[in-house]
Amino acid sequence: MVTLTIDGVEVTVERGASILEAAQKAGVRIPTLCHDKRLVPYGACRLCIVEVTSRGRTRTMPACFNPAREGMEVATHTPKLAESRRMQLMLLLRSHPLLCPSCDAGGNCRLQDLVHEYEVPELPFTRESRYYHVENESHFIRFNMNLCVRCGMCVRICDEVQGENELSFIKRGMECEVSTDFGRPLQCELCGQCAQICPVGAIASKWLVGTARAFEVNRVNTVCSFCSLGCVLTVAERKKKIVAVSSPADSHNEGNLCVKGRYGWPYAYSEQRLKKPLIRKDGSLQEVEWNEALSFVAEQLMAIKGSSGPGSLAALGSERLTNEEAYVFNRFARTVMETPHLDHAGGYGYRALVDGLGSALGFPASTNSITEIREADVILLLAADLTETHPVAKNEAIMATSRHKGELIVIDAVKTKLTGRRGTHLMCKPGTEHFVAFAMIKEIIDKELFDRKALDLRADGLDELVASLAPYDPDAVGALTGVDADTIRQAAEKFARASRAAILLTDGMNRPAQNVLLARAAANLAVITGQVGKESGGVFVFGEKANAQGAIDMGLAPDLLPGFRRLADEEGRARFEKAWGGPLPQEPGMNAAGILEAAEKGAVRGIYVVGENPLETYPNRGQVERALGSLQFLVAQDLFLTSTARLAHAVLPVASFMEKNGTVTSAERMIQRLKPVWKSVEHKSDLEIFTALAAMMGKPAMTYPGPERVMDEIASLVDVYKGVSYDRIGDRGIQWPCVDTDDPGKRRLYEGGFPAGKARLQPAPTFQASPNQGGPFYLTPSSLKFHSGSISQFSFSLLEVVAGAVAEMNRSDMKAVGLVDGDRVRITDSFGASIAVRAKGSRRAPAGVVIVPQHFSEAKLNTLTRWDDPAPRVRVEKV
Amino acid sequence: MEERDALLKKKVEPVVEAIPAEKLEQLDDILCRYEGKPGYLIPALKDAQELVGYLPQQVQGRVADMLGVTSSHVYGVVTFYSFFTITPRGRHTIRLCLGTACYVKGAKDILENITREVGITVGETSSDGRFTLEAVRCLGACGLAPVLLVGADTHGNIVPKDTVSILEGYQ
The missing domain is CATH 3.40.50.740 (Rossmann fold)
Structure with a gap:
């Protein structure tokens, strides 16, 4: 800890914190234009310069990336600094078009606010005419690079947080601007993070154009209704139309949203809404x-x-x-x-939570908080394609693998965006993911890669587990699942030796038969390696919908x-x-x-x-x-x-979610208020x-x-909600268990032990291949990041991006069946049921796998899915 | 709003030009060495440019796929370094030094000669695809001023009237 003085206020912060962070803690505001707490400090705008007196010398330095040191005396608002900031702003205004009256960001622009705050009196420099690219072709987002101040926040959030790297600085010097390659329209996740973080109007939501000014809208904080992460939304509404959705920077999701949360709302005022019973x-x-x-x-x-x-x-x-x-x-x-x-x-x-985590650990809920994942050394993704199902949680894996140098172990039958990150991809046959996980457990137990004494104290059922694991020899599992046995062994060792390891899986209707087995494997792994009840460890099961x-x-x-x-x-x-x-x-x-x-x-x-x-x-x-x-x-x-x-x-x-009051509980047990944006x-x-x-x-x-x-009434009857009331939930939410009215809730479960005293290790399922019939292909039902359940079909905005189901196939398979992109195929299962969809070549699909998204009514994918078969075998023919 | 955008609009038009299939195969052979190594972006781009002559969208896309970086990132690097070009170049690149020493010793005359004889000025490529002319600030050979580089050959102490005869050596 270091203690320093900022504008006369003494403040103590952790070693390594920047002067800017110390100032925020001391309640002193330092102006910034290129800083965001989600990003690595950058130091481009030079507005955060402060005067630092240390060991008798006074120097000016940027506050955002200089660490606070013991005994520093920091002055943030001297006349010299004000003059310097004024000069910076005048230089920025040299090339920033002063079209504020017609700019969508007018009234909501950090540059405008600072120019006002610092009372910039004149523009003494020759104005520079810049003609940079203007791009209106992308979905939801528009670019006008003439307004850009080159703070780089869009480029950095796209890379550091989203892991997309879709935007890049191009050219150099005076000609530098932000763009995709050759200025093409965006082909990314369309999360809109770049538009939210842009301090000026260079990147903005298209919905704003011609609809409302920042000061004309009515803003309501509520909770996103798409997936179970419970991101806080600030909905800006005007005349019963949503003109912008953002997220507060101090929310538990840190202001991050995905494409659905930001642009998926028009279903609420869809023409197709029923009006009468x-x-x-x-x-x-x-x-x-x-x-x-x-x-x-x-x-x-x-x-x-x-x-x-x-x-x-x-x-x-x-x-x-x-x-x-x-x-x-x-x-x-x-x-x-x-x-x-x-x-x-x-x-x-939802049974993964109840019969998996609930039976093994005590509570049918994820053990830790989502923002802890980024600090984990190893993240095990068990058949969890977070990019498609829970994009904001995917950001945690991105941050863990880049900034925190963690590694991923991905057990999945398809390639996902995360399989390309640091770590190992154990690519198995569809529907066999849980076998690989149980083989990892066997390896950890056989090699004694865990603390047996500690395990005996915290869990029962090891002997039954060991007995049930007898057939799970990595070689045998390797042969059945198609994963190399040594890779399984290495992954097991890597997981067991990690000091902080988290396990992530998703829960939903695309994998009904396998959910529970995956969750049991996850709970076993976490208990055996001692990852439950500690920071950045634990098991996360993300449900499919808002209040899963x-x-x-x-x-x-x-x-x-x-x-x-x-x-x-x-x-x-x-x-x-x-x-x-x-x-x-x-x-x-x-x-x-x-x-x-x-x-x-x-x-x-x-x-x-x-x-x-x-x-x-x-x-x-x-x-x-x-x-x-x-x-x-x-x-x-x-x-x-x-x-x-x-x-x-x-x-x-x-x-709809836009019209009602209530609470929802997110995948990290956060109970939050839903507030009506308008009344119906x-x-x-x-x-x-x-x-x-x-x-x-x-x-x-x-x-x-x-x-x-x-x-x-719930609080009076349900133990873990006992201390919950609307007053206490407030704007911040509260994480159960909250057992009395003074309990602030818990970020982590089981820190003080398991509710039943000990955890219960879950025996492994019978080890056998699923009956191999029905056709040469595995059918993998998938989710798309642009859709959610079947409700997103009523959002014109999301349909604009992905309008219907397209089967993804490996290019070699397409060649073998005689298909080219866009051909219609008939997919038939062993019962003779079939669906017809268009097919396209995809890198996600390995040979022998057909991936079909589950959201679209017209594709009728659930004709082929079965309650007890996670990966049905199918035939694929050209129509 | 749209009118304003139209006024300010200036779009980067991608250069679309067919690259022969065998060139692409050779390119893949070269890029194999860098597969999955994002740190080798600049050497990979250099090799690609040596083979193809320039770096159109298609080539950048291949580099991006092979190294495991995004095409935006590749484009950012390509547009940053003046060494890389996204438009086709002539068979020979003339790099004429317009630094102080060369300028004083008559580089301006050499430039005029090239412009008159070849018909191109700085940044252009001759219509027969023979030369591309670039101006550089200094080649670090001020003792030989005025200097010009054709491809990898350095020509120093040039008398302006000899310019044409130097270029004749490059067909």
């Missing part, structure tokens, strides 16, 4: 008033319950519900519909109650029976797959689907279609007339619908004046 009359869906629709739903549900018993009803929730809605839906399903059959996310999409964690916390599962209480747990059940005023089933109900199977057989007659589109997203489309088609009554509660809604007997239009008069929130239906179905006790009261 629909009910099926004479065979077709017709618009009705809310009262009629709600009483129709209540009557029908009551009728089925009365005639065939509550067990013939089922409820499917969603990872897109807020915590409050998920909680109330749970109560609604179990005490009003009185059914034990409640599930969400296809029934398997909250849906589990609120018990939207056949065997869970809110707060991870099992239904079989006497005390937990009694607590909720008392609060909810009704008996609860003792036995777990059916999961989503079971519900659909039962519906097909006629045992389930009515399903209430909220915020999900099973027909598009659940595996085995044929079965889903038959099941939903044979129902007596289907309610779909959604924003759009989805394909599931088209089959429904009642469709209830709901408020046509749509009701899910919460309003549930309480209205409960009253109509004879349970008027289930009323809540608003989501805040629901959270109070």
Whole structure:
């Protein structure tokens, strides 16, 4: 620690901190134009120069990259410094066009602010006319390099944080500007980080053009609804249109956003939004008033319950519900519909957390906070293509491998952007990733690369694990998975010897059969090597949608109650029976797959689907279609007339994330407030619908004046939410477990040991190859960074970038099948089901693998996916 | 807004010119040595330029792929160093020194002679593809002033009227 004085304020900072950081801590503002805390200091703008007196000498130096030293006396605002900064600004203005009235950044421009602050009185220098490139062809982002001040922040964030390096300084000296090669339009992730970080208007969002000035918009801080990372959004809205989305620099995501978070919002004001409830009359869906629709739903549900018993009803929730809605839906399903059959996310999409991490460690949640990942020495990516699924978490891997010199171990069947970074890529056959991970565990145990005494103290089940690992010899696993056995051994050793190692995997419906096995392998690895409960270690499981964690916390599962209480747990059940005023089933109900199977057989007659589109997203489309088609009554509660809604007997239009209040819990257990950007008069929130239906179905006790009261009830019943209230969540969010009103929440789980005393190592699954039939290709369902679930199909902005499903194939395979880019292919599985899509050559796909994105209705990819097969074998033919 | 942009618009037009297939194969053979080594960008570009003569978009793209860097990064390096060129050059590059010593000793006359005889001025390539003329600030051979370089050959102590006869040696 070093102590120094800045403008008379004494401040103590860590050794290595810059003078600028020390000043920020001391509450002294130093002007900057090229500095951002996410980036390596650069020292280009020379505005942060300060006078430093040390050992009797006074010198001026830039504050951003000079370290604070013991005993320094720093002056930041002397007349000499002000004059110097004024001169810098006058030199910058020499070539910066003074078109401020027509510039999109007007009113939101750091250069403009500084010129104003330093009262630049005149422009004494001859103006220089520059004609640099202006580029309007890219999606979302426009470039006008005439406005550029060459701070380099766009180039640096693109390289250092995003790992894209799409922008570069080109030419040199006076002609220097920022561009892609030959000024072509962007072909990158389109995250828009360059546009957000640009201090002037040189790189800006196209949406701003002609829509609003910075001071005319209404800004609301809320949470992104696409993936489960819970990035904070600042939505700038004008006349019910979103003109800009940014993220506050002090948020837990540090102001980083991906393309969906920044540009994926137009679905909220899409023309296709449902405006009125629909009910099926004479065979077709017709618009009705809310009262009629709600009483129709209540009557029908009551009728089925009365005639065939509550067990013939089922409820499917969603990872897109807020915590409050998920909680109330749970109560609604179990005490009003009185059914034990409640599930969400296809029934398997979230089991990695519950049956993997939950069973092994105690809590079904990621152990650490996301920003710790960047400090890890080794990051194991278990079939996690973060670039496509969770782009902001990918930035952590980028920073870990560049700035922090960490290494990646990627176990994946396809090439991803991260496989090109520092580290090893264990390229295996699709669907065998977990075998490789378990082989690594065996190697670590066999070679004694861990502390056995420490492990005995913190975990049970080692003997069972060792016994189950017997067949997992690296050579045998190598032969089955296609990974070189020595590479597995080296990866195991590298992982075991790392002082800080994190494991990342993703959870979702593209890999239903394998999620749990991967999570068990991850939990075992972390426990054995002692990486749980320490900084920059742990296991992360990133869910697919915004409230993936909250849906589990609120018990939207056949065997869970809110707060991870099992239904079989006497005390937990009694607590909720008392609060909810009704008996609860003792036995777990059916999961989503079971519900659909039962519906097909006629045992389930009515399903209430909220915020999900099973027909598009659940595996085995044929079965889903038959099941939903044979129902007596289907309610779909959604924003759009989805394909599931088209089959429904009642469709209830709901408020979107832009229109409702509530909280969501991110993958790092961060509970955050969702705030309405505008109010909708046509749509009701899910919460309003549930309480209205409960009253109509004879349970008027289930009323809540608003989501805040629901959270109070959750806090009184769920242990890890005990200290949570809307006041405490505030703008910053709070990470559970938060056990009382003074608890600030926890960045890391298990720092003080496991809740059950010890962790439970999970035995390995049977080691065998999946039956090898159905065709020469593996089908790998994938996610795209430009889309999310099936909802992003309603955002014109995202469709503009990727409009439909295209199968990615290796070029050699394309040649063998006789294809050229853009040809249509028919992909057929062993059951004879098939889909037709266009194909293109791709470097991502190794030979023998076809990658098809899962988001698009017209491709019907889930025709080919199966509940129990992570990588179906298929035939590919030219159409 | 758009009108303003149009006014300020000045686009970099990529040079599109077919490169023979065998050249590309040779290029790949050369670039193989640098595969996956981003630190060798400048040597790789130098080799590529020696083979192809210049560095069009296609060649830069190959270099980027082979070394594992982005094409924007390659373009940034290519445009930074005056040694690299993205437009085709003549068979021989004349680098005429216009530094102080050479200038005093008559480099200006040499330049005029070249412009009159070959028909090109600084930065241009003759229409028959024979010469490209570049002006440099100093070649570090002021004792031989005035100096010009044709390809790798240095010619010193030139009398301006001899310019043409020197160039005749390069066809």
